[in-house]
Amino acid sequence: MQLDTLFSPKSIAVIGASTTEGSVGHSLTRNLLQNGYAGKIYPVNPKTDILFDLRCYKNISDISEDIDLAIIIIKASAVPQALREAGEKGVRGAIIISSGFKETGADGKLLEDEISTIAQKYHIALLGPNCLGFLCPAIKLNASFAKHLPQDGGIAFFSQSGALCTALLDFSWDNLGFAYFVSIGNKAVIGENELLNFFAQNKKVELLSFYSEGLENSRELIKTGRALASSAHAKPVIALKAGATAAGTQASNSHTGALAGSNVAYNALFKQARIVRAENLEHLLELLSVFSKNTLPNGNRIGIITNAGGLGVLATDSAVTHGLEIAALSSQTQTKLKTLPPAASIHNPVDVLGDALVDRYRLAIDALIADDQVDMLLIIVTPQTMTQPKEIAEAIADAKKNSSKPIAAIYAGQKSLDAGLAILQKNNISAFPYPEASARALSALTQVAKWRKSTASAPFVFNDIKYQAASEIILKAKKLGQTALSPKDAEAVLQAYGFPILESFIAKNKEEARVIAQKFHKPVVMKIVSPDIIHKSDAGGVLLGIKPEEIAGKWEKLMTQIKTRLPNARLEGVLIEEMVGRNNGREIILGLKKEPGLGTLVLAGLGGIFVETLQDVTMRFAPLWQTDAEEMLNELKSFPILKGARGQKGVNLEMLVALIGRLSKLAEDLPEIAELDINPLLAFPESENFRVLDARISLVSQ
Numbered sequence: 001m002q003l004d005t006l007f008s009p010k011s012i013a014v015i016g017a018s019t020t021e022g023s024v025g026h027s028l029t030r031n032l033l034q035n036g037y038a039g040k041i042y043p044v045n046p047k048t049d050i051l052f053d054l055r056c057y058k059n060i061s062d063i064s065e066d067i068d069l070a071i072i073i074i075k076a077s078a079v080p081q082a083l084r085e086a087g088e089k090g091v092r093g094a095i096i097i098s099s100g101f102k103e104t105g106a107d108g109k110l111l112e113d114e115i116s117t118i119a120q121k122y123h124i125a126l127l128g129p130n131c132l133g134f135l136c137p138a139i140k141l142n143a144s145f146a147k148h149l150p151q152d153g154g155i156a157f158f159s160q161s162g163a164l165c166t167a168l169l170d171f172s173w174d175n176l177g178f179a180y181f182v183s184i185g186n187k188a189v190i191g192e193n194e195l196l197n198f199f200a201q202n203k204k205v206e207l208l209s210f211y212s213e214g215l216e217n218s219r220e221l222i223k224t225g226r227a228l229a230s231s232a233h234a235k236p237v238i239a240l241k242a243g244a245t246a247a248g249t250q251a252s253n254s255h256t257g258a259l260a261g262s263n264v265a266y267n268a269l270f271k272q273a274r275i276v277r278a279e280n281l282e283h284l285l286e287l288l289s290v291f292s293k294n295t296l297p298n299g300n301r302i303g304i305i306t307n308a309g310g311l312g313v314l315a316t317d318s319a320v321t322h323g324l325e326i327a328a329l330s331s332q333t334q335t336k337l338k339t340l341p342p343a344a345s346i347h348n349p350v351d352v353l354g355d356a357l358v359d360r361y362r363l364a365i366d367a368l369i370a371d372d373q374v375d376m377l378l379i380i381v382t383p384q385t386m387t388q389p390k391e392i393a394e395a396i397a398d399a400k401k402n403s404s405k406p407i408a409a410i411y412a413g414q415k416s417l418d419a420g421l422a423i424l425q426k427n428n429i430s431a432f433p434y435p436e437a438s439a440r441a442l443s444a445l446t447q448v449a450k451w452r453k454s455t456a457s458a459p460f461v462f463n464d465i466k467y468q469a470a471s472e473i474i475l476k477a478k479k480l481g482q483t484a485l486s487p488k489d490a491e492a493v494l495q496a497y498g499f500p501i502l503e504s505f506i507a508k509n510k511e512e513a514r515v516i517a518q519k520f521h522k523p524v525v526m527k528i529v530s531p532d533i534i535h536k537s538d539a540g541g542v543l544l545g546i547k548p549e550e551i552a553g554k555w556e557k558l559m560t561q562i563k564t565r566l567p568n569a570r571l572e573g574v575l576i577e578e579m580v581g582r583n584n585g586r587e588i589i590l591g592l593k594k595e596p597g598l599g600t601l602v603l604a605g606l607g608g609i610f611v612e613t614l615q616d617v618t619m620r621f622a623p624l625w626q627t628d629a630e631e632m633l634n635e636l637k638s639f640p641i642l643k644g645a646r647g648q649k650g651v652n653l654e655m656l657v658a659l660i661g662r663l664s665k666l667a668e669d670l671p672e673i674a675e676l677d678i679n680p681l682l683a684f685p686e687s688e689n690f691r692v693l694d695a696r697i698s699l700v701s702q
Contacts, residue, residue, distance in 0.1 A: 087122025131185025153177015389420030
């Protein structure tokens with residue numbers, strides 16, 4: 001696809017240009033003409049001869065000159081023919097503004113599929129349908145029905161929502177600069193991945209951002225995002241994803257499925273793709289401001305200057321909450337600050353006092369910005385009678401000109417600080433009204449800087465996997481119409497992928513159970529086998545530490561408990577397995593969950609009975625590299641326990657990382673698995689003692 005032609009056209013045909021004021025066809029044509037765009041405009045409307053003093057054409061084929069871009073604004077049913085004619089004309093870029101496609105239902109989906117096929121046949125880079133269009137300030141092109149062309153700058157922003165585009169433009173028209181501002185609508189041909197890849201190569205673009213209501217193909221997004229984060233010309237990416245909450249939760253057959261909802265899946269995806277996720281529209285604007293107006297810091301140590309002790313404390317709290325470190329000022333810096341009044345604080349945060357004029361601010365700013373132990377600077381100004389907001393803003397601007405360190409300002413007020421805010425804006429300095437917003441945004445800068453410094457690792461490689469054995473088990477289960485594997489089959493699949501499994505056998509009656517138990521020569525575990533019982537412990541279907549001579553009596557107890565609690569459950573026998581001592585062992589959960597359209601999530605966390613209570617879990621999408629698995633474990637609140645704390649031994653982290661990698665490989669190889677739950681995996685300081693104590697595998701519906 002020729003996205004260069006789409007976004008830098010020398011000639012544009014407007015199919016559906018209208019003489020009706022207030023209509024989209026009229027507004028868009030006017031927007032093309034009124035901003036100084038140097039290319040040629042060709043209105044296409046069979047019902048009129050002249051529009052805005054331009055000749056109107058009956059059909060795009062009537063235009064004798066070459067056309068780079070066709071903008072289509074006609075009823076949905078007529079769009080395929082118009083696009084086909086544009087393709088025959090040799091047009092290589094098109095925008096379909098018209099609605100009435102897949103957003104309207106099945107018939108609209110068929111229509112959208114048709115235009116997608118036409119675009120592919122004629123090699124047309126197609127934006128939309130059901131979109132706003134795009135804006136490119138550098139060439140003064142407003143190919144949309146948005147009111148204003150934004151300032152020229154280094155941000156490339158694209159959005160599924162046209163209304164969010166217009167709102168963001170209105171919020172930011174005097175504060176942010178855009179290289180491209182794009183509405184992608186239904187994404188029939190061009191979606192997020194295509195635009196990320198295109199803008200990654202565009203020299204004018206320094207920062208990428210997008211709003212999405214639904215993404216597809218996690219693997220491609222992760223690949224693109226990581227390339228953007230680590231290349232020689234790395235560019236930060238900020239995303240606002242709608243759908244953080246769910247109106248309802250689907251029933252799930254595993255702990256993993258219950259924990260891996262849509263929102264946490266997207267959190268995992270963005271972390272893995274090295275994309276900063278904005279929490280809401282306000283946060284998006286904060287991030288765009290900080291990232292577009294600052295370089296990345298060398299570390300996370302922040303210096304704070306304030307003329308109000310209370311706001312200094314609030315800023316400190318917020319900075320620490322968001323993972324920043326309050327910089328310990330050097331002795332040289334503190335010596336410089338001793339010329340401040342005796343009541344001032346020369347420690348971080350530096351309090352220049354409420355009566356501070358610009359001279360005190362300038363002294364503190366110059367001292368902290370020169371300190372090697374300060375990676376970024378936050379300057380707080382509150383409006384006292386003697387405060388000089390304009391002069392202080394000029395001092396901040398001077399510091400920014402002479403330093404590459406990130407600088408943000410908190411101008412905690414409005415009317416009396418307007419003159420200072422205007423200076424900050426003019427000098428491209430991020431300004432916030434509250435300390436919480438500034439600390440949150442600066443923290444994101446440090447995260448991207450950390451990603452950029454991180455080294456990539458190799459993918460997992462395992463030479464002992466028995467794929468064929470595992471695949472045959474699953475194919476057999478699917479042929480029998482099973483929606484889940486039996487416990488023994490689930491263990492066999494895991495064993496084929498190198499997981500340490502307990503020795504176990506299924507008994508059909510108590511006599512078989514007695515004979516099996518005697519083979520172990522030690523206490524065993526009894527677990528009910530039933531396709532209707534997912535959580536066996538909750539149903540009273542697990543008995544621990546049973547001696548071989550107790551088997552017959554415990555069999556009766558187990559069956560009575562189950563029949564009392566779940567009288568309609570189908571019982572297929574009892575699993576007799578070896579009993580493992582748990583001294584120094586930690587219960588871990590590992591799992592897989594297929595996310596429709598995205599891929600398969602790999603989950604790890606604190607296991608056992610605490611899974612859904614504490615929900616100390618972390619996720620990434622398969623396939624994983626070793627760094628992904630290591631990051632997952634480091635994110636857990638319980639990681640210090642796994643590592644070893646207060647004299648207690650930790651688990652073998654190398655073994656645990658490897659098992660997470662094996663689970664990722666299993667997800668890649670066996671797409672028939674919908675959900676997989678290993679809970680618990682008993683992990684020990686010694687790798688040879690690891691054991692899977694319980695596992696469930698459910699299959700994709702046929």
